[in-house]
Amino acid sequence: MIIDTVQIDCAECKIPFWITNGADDRFRKEHKTFYCPNGHTNFYPQKTDAEILKGRLADKDIEIADLQKQLRKKARRSSKKK
Numbered sequence: 001m002i003i004d005t006v007q008i009d010c011a012e013c014k015i016p017f018w019i020t021n022g023a024d025d026r027f028r029k030e031h032k033t034f035y036c037p038n039g040h041t042n043f044y045p046q047k048t049d050a051e052i053l054k055g056r057l058a059d060k061d062i063e064i065a066d067l068q069k070q071l072r073k074k075a076r077r078s079s080k081k082k
Contacts, residue, residue, distance in 0.1 A: 003020055004020065004021045005018040006018065006020075006024045008024070008036070008042065010038065010040050011040070011042050012036070012040040012041075012042075013036065013040055015037060015038060019034070027043065028046075029048055029050075031043055
């Protein structure tokens, strides 16, 4: 059985250690604390690509809603002029 791992260097003591790819993925997504063999806490504070894209998508949804509101206002104004 082959287990895929990734090397991590402790943020505090710099000791290299290995965790499974699955654990690494979970720690990145959940931003939870994990520990080096010497007991120092480590975590991934950065947003994942998925989190970044979800934020951008939410921003675009707001932008679209604002543009739709502007279009409705313009349509009402132009219908009143006729």
